[in-house]
Amino acid sequence: MPTIAIVGAQWGDEGKGRVVDYLASPAGGLGKAADMVVRFQGGDNAGHTVVNPLGEFKLHLVPSGIFNRGTQCIIGTGCVVNPETLIAEMDALRAAGVSLDDLFISTRAHLTLPYHRQLDGLEESARGGKAIGTTQRGIGPTYADKAARWGLRTGDLLNLDRLRERLAVVLPAKNRVIDHFGGEPIDLDTLIARCLHWAEHLRPHITDTLPLVRAAVEADRTVLLEGQLGVMRDLDWGVYPYVTSSNPLASFGPVGAGLPARAVTEVIGVVKAYVTAVGAGPFPTELTDATCDHLRRVGGEYGATTGRPRRCGWLDAVALDYANWLNGFTGLAVTKLDVLDGLPELKLCTGYRLPSGEVTSRMPDPATLGTVEPVYETWPGWERSTGNARRWSDLPVEAQRYLHRIEELTGAPIRWVSVGPEQGAMIPMM
Ligand code: GDP
Numbered sequence: 001m002p003t004i005a006i007v008g009a010q011w012g013d014e015g016k017g018r019v020v021d022y023l024a025s026p027a028g029g030l031g032k033a034a035d036m037v038v039r040f041q042g043g044d045n046a047g048h049t050v051v052n053p054l055g056e057f058k059l060h061l062v063p064s065g066i067f068n069r070g071t072q073c074i075i076g077t078g079c080v081v082n083p084e085t086l087i088a089e090m091d092a093l094r095a096a097g098v099s100l101d102d103l104f105i106s107t108r109a110h111l112t113l114p115y116h117r118q119l120d121g122l123e124e125s126a127r128g129g130k131a132i133g134t135t136q137r138g139i140g141p142t143y144a145d146k147a148a149r150w151g152l153r154t155g156d157l158l159n160l161d162r163l164r165e166r167l168a169v170v171l172p173a174k175n176r177v178i179d180h181f182g183g184e185p186i187d188l189d190t191l192i193a194r195c196l197h198w199a200e201h202l203r204p205h206i207t208d209t210l211p212l213v214r215a216a217v218e219a220d221r222t223v224l225l226e227g228q229l230g231v232m233r234d235l236d237w238g239v240y241p242y243v244t245s246s247n248p249l250a251s252f253g254p255v256g257a258g259l260p261a262r263a264v265t266e267v268i269g270v271v272k273a274y275v276t277a278v279g280a281g282p283f284p285t286e287l288t289d290a291t292c293d294h295l296r297r298v299g300g301e302y303g304a305t306t307g308r309p310r311r312c313g314w315l316d317a318v319a320l321d322y323a324n325w326l327n328g329f330t331g332l333a334v335t336k337l338d339v340l341d342g343l344p345e346l347k348l349c350t351g352y353r354l355p356s357g358e359v360t361s362r363m364p365d366p367a368t369l370g371t372v373e374p375v376y377e378t379w380p381g382w383e384r385s386t387g388n389a390r391r392w393s394d395l396p397v398e399a400q401r402y403l404h405r406i407e408e409l410t411g412a413p414i415r416w417v418s419v420g421p422e423q424g425a426m427i428p429m430m
């Protein structure tokens with residue numbers, strides 16, 4: 001049975017939640033329900049939208065396999081967890097009739113605490129005109145504390161004496177920085193009271209998740225590793241400094257979940273049929289014209305976490321080739337094909353013209369990326385709606401050609417094509 005990493009191939013919001021929900025469901029592309037879904041990095045900066053028979057959900061921390069009873073859902077060690085957001089999300093899921101019996105949170109996942117959120121906002125302001133445009137969820141400060149070994153972990157919620165001891169050391173140091181940036185210091189007793197509240201709610205779910213993951217893989221079960229964001233915002237390989245503070249690449253999946261690298265048998269790159277980005281930084285194929293308006297309006301391109309309008313542009317095959325090299329896709333899931341319906345022609349970026357005039361099909365460093373001009377090939381669009389297509393043969397020939405060109409330029413086969421947000425609006429490739 002496979003262990004499949006499902007990761008974003010672009011600037012995030014490719015439809016990872018939608019694809020994981022589909023693949024994890026009994027009627028989905030794997031022919032049976034997934035046994036386990038593990039979120040392996042990121043925190044509540046994620047906004048993974050799922051539309052299925054139970055309703056519409058925007059998941060920030062809970063893995064997108066939660067809608068199947070019996071699928072174990074793990075918030076992995078590589079994640080950072082804001083208990084406040086998580087509890088609210090769990091309450092909303094319970095209210096919609098979703099069972100959380102199989103939700104587990106790694107004791108090793110770091111806690112995003114109120115001072116992290118505050119510092120994210122203050123640091124962004126201090127960057128002046130060079131703000132990253134973070135989600136302001138405290139992600140950078142939490143991962144920074146993890147690396148600097150100032151962090152507290154969800155396991156600390158199980159030992160409140162220890163937690164109190166740690167906070168008594170860490171909080172004054174954080175408050176000095178908050179004060180330096182002109183923020184409001186946080187009171188130790190108030191924070192500890194909050195921690196008690198979180199511990200009460202989350203205790204039944206916090207556990208050492210390694211034995212669960214190990215047992216699933218050793219028993220040859222179907223395990224999905226759900227990525228957050230996409231390669232172009234990867235801490236090491238993205239458009240630094242306009243990146244997140246973790247690694248959305250598939251190769252981080254085993255680290256964040258607790259698996260040997262060789263356990264991953266498949267890597268599915270989720271590719272939106274065009275590109276969107278939220279936040280600042282280079283985005284060569286960005287549009288500001290009527291096509292951008294079409295994509296934003298028809299695609300509903302507003303951030304699932306912050307509600308910000310997403311920047312929209314043409315598909316970038318240079319970035320996809322780069323994503324394929326870094327991730328080693330065994331297959332692709334192309335989403336939002338239906339959003340392109342009715343556009344008279346489509347452009348596909350196959351190269352970047354550098355300031356020297358030279359054209360390259362390889363990803364340059366981020367500073368250079370901000371200076372390139374995209375080189376496009378043009379493909380005919382299609383008039384017909386694709387939203388009801390459920391087989392390859394239902395698609396207009398122009399759409400088939402466009403998809404084949406994506407496969408060719410990316411170097412990986414398309415396994416699924418999504419033509420709507422609902423769970424069933426998916427075309428499996430035979
Ligand atoms: P994620 O962060 O990668 O999970 O993606 P988001 O949920 O942030 O953004 C994807 C958006 O597109 C959500 O609103 C989905 O409901 C929607 N979506 C996903 N697949 C399709 C599709 O094939 N067609 C359309 N029209 N919408 C889709």
Ligand code: IMO
Binds near residue numbers: 011138139243279
């Ligand atoms: P999903 O998982 C889109 C972007 C922010 C900013 C940068 C750093 O739904 O695809 P951070 O808050 O992580 O420090 O912000 O990354 N960003 C996302 N963009 N989708 C997301 O998640 C994102 N998570 C962070 O806009 O540019």
Ligand code: MG
Binds near residue numbers: 048
């Ligand atoms: Mg999203």
